[in-house]
Amino acid sequence: MSLLQLLFCNMRLITKILIFAMLLFATFCFGQEQQSSHTDTKIDKADLKHYVLTLTSDSLEGRATGSIGQQKAAAFIAGKFKAIGLQPYYKGSFYQPFCLKQTYWGEVYLKSAAQRFDNYEDIIFAGYSAQNTEADKQLVFGGWGTDEDLKQIDVRDKIVFLFCKSLRSYDRLSISMGKLGAYGIILANPTDETDFTTRKERDRQTFLRKRISEMKDEINFFKLFRIDSVHLANSMLISNDRIQELMRVSKNDLNKASQQKKLSQIPPVPVKVKFERLCDTLKTANICGFIPGNTDKSIIISAHYDHLGKKDDIYYPGADDNASGTAALMELAEEFAGCKNLRYNLVFLATSAEENGLLGAKAFVADAGFDSSKVVCNLNIDMIARADNEHSPSQKYLYCIGTGNSTDFKTIMTMAAEGVQTCSFDFSLDTDDYNTGMFTRADQYVFHKKKIPSIFFFSGLHADYHKPTDTEDKINYNVYLSRVQLIGRVIKLIESGY
Numbered sequence: 001m002s003l004l005q006l007l008f009c010n011m012r013l014i015t016k017i018l019i020f021a022m023l024l025f026a027t028f029c030f031g032q033e034q035q036s037s038h039t040d041t042k043i044d045k046a047d048l049k050h051y052v053l054t055l056t057s058d059s060l061e062g063r064a065t066g067s068i069g070q071q072k073a074a075a076f077i078a079g080k081f082k083a084i085g086l087q088p089y090y091k092g093s094f095y096q097p098f099c100l101k102q103t104y105w106g107e108v109y110l111k112s113a114a115q116r117f118d119n120y121e122d123i124i125f126a127g128y129s130a131q132n133t134e135a136d137k138q139l140v141f142g143g144w145g146t147d148e149d150l151k152q153i154d155v156r157d158k159i160v161f162l163f164c165k166s167l168r169s170y171d172r173l174s175i176s177m178g179k180l181g182a183y184g185i186i187l188a189n190p191t192d193e194t195d196f197t198t199r200k201e202r203d204r205q206t207f208l209r210k211r212i213s214e215m216k217d218e219i220n221f222f223k224l225f226r227i228d229s230v231h232l233a234n235s236m237l238i239s240n241d242r243i244q245e246l247m248r249v250s251k252n253d254l255n256k257a258s259q260q261k262k263l264s265q266i267p268p269v270p271v272k273v274k275f276e277r278l279c280d281t282l283k284t285a286n287i288c289g290f291i292p293g294n295t296d297k298s299i300i301i302s303a304h305y306d307h308l309g310k311k312d313d314i315y316y317p318g319a320d321d322n323a324s325g326t327a328a329l330m331e332l333a334e335e336f337a338g339c340k341n342l343r344y345n346l347v348f349l350a351t352s353a354e355e356n357g358l359l360g361a362k363a364f365v366a367d368a369g370f371d372s373s374k375v376v377c378n379l380n381i382d383m384i385a386r387a388d389n390e391h392s393p394s395q396k397y398l399y400c401i402g403t404g405n406s407t408d409f410k411t412i413m414t415m416a417a418e419g420v421q422t423c424s425f426d427f428s429l430d431t432d433d434y435n436t437g438m439f440t441r442a443d444q445y446v447f448h449k450k451k452i453p454s455i456f457f458f459s460g461l462h463a464d465y466h467k468p469t470d471t472e473d474k475i476n477y478n479v480y481l482s483r484v485q486l487i488g489r490v491i492k493l494i495e496s497g498y
């Protein structure tokens, strides 16, 4: 019997099978449709917990940009993107490597013939410009810095020793003395013995922190201190009990000379100064994968995976900031992976160097292949696993900020939250001005500046924000899960054209 005959004989049977198969297919599709609009989701608590635990583990050491710990986090995310079937976004790679500049203070001191005064030990260097090779300067006494005092001495290219009533006045004095051509100032506050020590303890960490910036950025202290570009005198502060060693004249005698208007009688002291500013290149990367859609338009879902690293051997796990957003990103990628016939490409972007000024997001939009006209919107997830003071203990909320960026957003968010009992959107931080306040503080702002409608999903600031106590055990996974699911519904709605 030929195949054709066999086929003919069994035609009735085949027809029956075909109808059955079609019915089965229809039931399947209908079921899918019904389920997808309700609870059919692969987003689950166990995965989220596993991701957050991995990202906050000791071996990742707080995921500081450029660190080995961050490289491990990047490999974990890229590995996950690959395993769930995302396509690499960068010509066969999930990595977008880029370089940043790390600047920090090296040797900083003031030296007289007999003595060396070290920074944050004997003196405080309060800025402003680098002096990478040792410079010889004359130190002159300028009394209390009044016009009358300054008339008695020549301050040009000198370091001027000044009394003040608050060491805080270095800011103002470095401008006024800079205008007079002084190279530097050194301030002492004879009215308050604690002023120096308090300041020393308080500012040490901030001063000694390495600053990460874009390669093209010049070291710009004017920008750092929000001061217009004028010549500023380098400022140093000194404690009262070191005045005599430095000036070779006692505090009281200096005061007397000031009262008697005999400043020029105080002999200048030759000193050497060095304010060494060092610079390294840091390598880091954004991690990006996508699920292809039927058009060249994309929805970019983003979350930063970097955090603060460690200080004094204490590491900052950043469980909420932003292991929570990164874990959500991976779980959402898995939710949509394998989806066919998507209207838009779903791009999943884990950014680096967010904590250093949204630098990963800036590198992403600066890439030659990036075209903002092809981006439907950016949905950024940053800190979504805790509660702030406004909401604790009721945590069934998620802040949604940026709905004014597109006329459709409010409708979409309302539709997404419809019928959801476990979480609703809180729009109370969603003011209309997206160029100030909370909206500017996370990666969505970079997309917003590229005229891309952008949303910030966030659960608010809390006492553990940017502290070593932002730990995994403080996460309420039921609340966190419901927030991720809600974001999943938003993506589904935008994708489907709602």
Ligand SMILES: [Zn+2]
Pocket (backbone or CB within 6 Å): 304, 321, 322, 354, 382, 383
């Ligand atoms: Zn963050």
